[in-house]
Amino acid sequence: MDEDTFWALIEGSQRHDHDPDRRVQWLREQLVRRPLPEIVRFQTLLHEARRPLDTWELWAAAECILGGWCSDDSFWYFQFWVVGLGRETVRKVVADPDALAEVSELGRLAGRPSQAWPEDAWPEWESLDYVAGEAFEELTGEEDGLEDALEAEGIELPCNPEPEGETWDVRNSAEAARRLPRLSRMFPLPERVD
Structure with missing residues (x-):
């Protein structure tokens, strides 16, 4: 499996359905039709894309969108959600996290309290990280088969965010307006009170 095939699968799942659970089901069905080494490669390409x-900077964007509360797990799942938006969106967001303001899925959430967001509309996609493992297990019957296959190839994938760059407080409205002008208007946060 090469990078183009990986992105074709991710984007194909998006064309198939917008519900994250049905997208994962579709991806699993596609992966079980492939040889085991391609399933392993899908997982490594997923992490290369993430x-x-x-x-x-992207963690600050996620925190802004999620109302100022973005844990490391939330950020991890948010990254997979962004991958699920497709190759071009990932390129734009890597270059400028504020480009997330152009994502229609977020436009539908802006101005609404997060408690009112539909469960399938949350900007997170945890199950994407598990789909290759599920496909591998379906084919082999081995519960940890994908992890063992990755280890046998000397591949160790992270399981938590390890962000790079400069950390900053997205609740500083002047800084947020400078760094994430569109997102901070869409998802305004109160100033942090110390």
């Missing part, structure tokens, strides 16, 4: 999104 890695450039692992920045403090």
Whole structure:
């Protein structure tokens, strides 16, 4: 599996359905039709696609969108959600996290309290990180088969964010307006009170 095939699968799942659970089901069905080494490669390509999104700037964007509360787990799942938006969106967001303001899925959430967001509309996609493992297990019956296959190839993938760049407080409205002008208007946060 090469990078183009990986992105064709991710974007194909998006064309198939917008519901994250049905997208994962579709991806799993596609992966189980492939040889095991391609399933392993899908997982490594997924993390290669996620890695450039692992920045403090994007974490601030996620925190802004999520109402000022973005844990490391939330940010991890947010990164997979961004990957799920497709190759071009990932390129734009890596270059400028504020480009997330152009994502229609977020436009539908802006101005609404997060408690009112539909469950399938949350900007997170945890299950994308598990789909290759599920496909591998379906084919082999081995519960940790994908992890063992990765280890056998000397591949160790992270399981938590390890952001790069400069950390800053998205609740500082002047700084947020400078760094994330569109997102901070869409998802305004109160100033942090110390």
